[in-house]
Amino acid sequence: QSVLTQPPSASGTPGQRVTISCSGGDSNIGSNTVNWYQQLPGMAPKLLIYTNNQRPSGVPDRFSGSKSGSSASLAISGLQSEDEADYYCAAWDDSLSGPYVLFGGGTKLTVL
Amino acid sequence: EVQLVESGGGLVKPGESLRLTCEVSGFVFTSYSLAWVRQAPGKGLEWVSSISSSGGYIYYADSVKGRFTISRDNANNSLHLEMNSLRAEDTAQYFCTRGDYSKFLFWGQGTLVTVSS
Numbered sequence: 001q002s003v004l005t006q007p008p009s010a011s012g013t014p015g016q017r018v019t020i021s022c023s024g025g026d027s028n029i030g031s032n033t034v035n036w037y038q039q040l041p042g043m044a045p046k047l048l049i050y051t052n053n054q055r056p057s058g059v060p061d062r063f064s065g066s067k068s069g070s071s072a073s074l075a076i077s078g079l080q081s082e083d084e085a086d087y088y089c090a091a092w093d094d095s096l097s098g099p100y101v102l103f104g105g106g107t108k109l110t111v112l
Numbered sequence: 113e114v115q116l117v118e119s120g121g122g123l124v125k126p127g128e129s130l131r132l133t134c135e136v137s138g139f140v141f142t143s144y145s146l147a148w149v150r151q152a153p154g155k156g157l158e159w160v161s162s163i164s165s166s167g168g169y170i171y172y173a174d175s176v177k178g179r180f181t182i183s184r185d186n187a188n189n190s191l192h193l194e195m196n197s198l199r200a201e202d203t204a205q206y207f208c209t210r211g212d213y214s215k216f217l218f219w220g221q222g223t224l225v226t227v228s229s
Contacts, residue, residue, distance in 0.1 A: 035215045037157070044207055044219040045149075045157060056217065088157050090214035099171055101147070101159035101214045 004028065004089055004104035011110040017077040020107045022089030023070065028102055030070040032092040036063075039086045039106075048087070049074060076109075084111045114138035114218045116208045121223030128198055128227075134191040134208030134220060141189040142166075145212035148182065148193050150204035151222075158204070161193065162212065176202075198227045 005023040012018040022034065036049035047056050049065035052072065064075045072091075076083055089104040120132040134146070147162040161172045161182040170182055181194040191208055203226050209216040 032213065033215075037216075039157075044221055045216070046219075047211075047215065047217050050215045050217075086156075090157075090159075090216075092213040097174075100173060101149075101162065101171075103149075103157040103159060103214075106156040 004091060004102050006087075006089060006104035006107045008105065009108050009110065011112055012076075012079045013112045014079055014081065016079045017075060018079060018109065019076075020074045020087055020089075020109070022072045022074070022104050024072075024091060024102070025070050027095035027098070028070075028091040028093040029067065029072055031094065034065065034067050034072040035090045036065055036072075036074045037088045037090065039088065041085070045088065079111055081111050084109055114210070116210065116218060116220035118206060118208045118220045118223035121206065121225045123226045123228065124198055125229050126199055126227055129194070129196045130198060130225060132193040132195065132206055132208075132223060132225070136189045136191065136208075136210070139210070141184075142186050144210050145169075146184060146191045147209050147211065147216060148191075149207045149209055149216070149219075150202075150225075151207070152201070152204040155204075159214075160206070163191070164212070195225070198225075200227050203227050 033051045037045040038048045039045045052067040053065045093100045115137045148160040163182045179197045183192045205222040207222045208220040210218040
């Protein structure tokens with residue numbers, strides 16, 4: 001199966017803006033939408049961004065998503081301590097060997 | 113309120129079988145696709161399997177294909193994962209989630225499966 005590549009870690013200070021990248025290929029991000037998940041320690045994942053740049057009800061507008069070609073990004077502005085969590089991108093992969101749901105390896109965000 | 117509650121996890125030996133169940137409430141069960149996603153201790157999320165609302169479309173990750181079977185009981189609002197020939201690498205928290213493609217809005221709290229001799 002293909003993979004979605006994320007940086008293993010990211011960090012920022014309160015109030016800063018941080019971005020997390022997610023790189024894929026033609027059969028996944030290149031031809032399907034991207035969703036982002038936030039997972040707090042010991043908790044189930046939470047859908048943070050869907051369809052590339054849409055926020056579910058209740059998600060602050062500090063969180064935003066974008067997609068270009070076979071890559072996507074999650075941006076968090078006005079960083080807060082409670083944003084410290086693991087973040088995962090996900091996309092459907094409709095390659096000939098699939099289809100599959102792919103998750104990125106996850107990015108651990110530290111608020112310094 | 114949407115609720116997904118997993119059960120059936122536990123400690124098994126390599127080669128043994130286990131059946132996970134996810135009981136669902138708070139939405140029209142037959143209208144939504146469902147999936148299993150797992151997370152090995154200290155690792156990232158890994159999609160396991162998805163099933164469409166009617167049960168007519170089923171997909172598996174390569175890592176479980178031929179060993180795991182997903183099914184749904186639309187009469188009892190429940191989702192199942194039959195896991196055979198379990199391996200140490202199947203040790204993980206198994207989450208039940210509602211959604212399709214890669215958009216999963218609602219999640220259960222998970223059930224832990226440990227495969228060890």
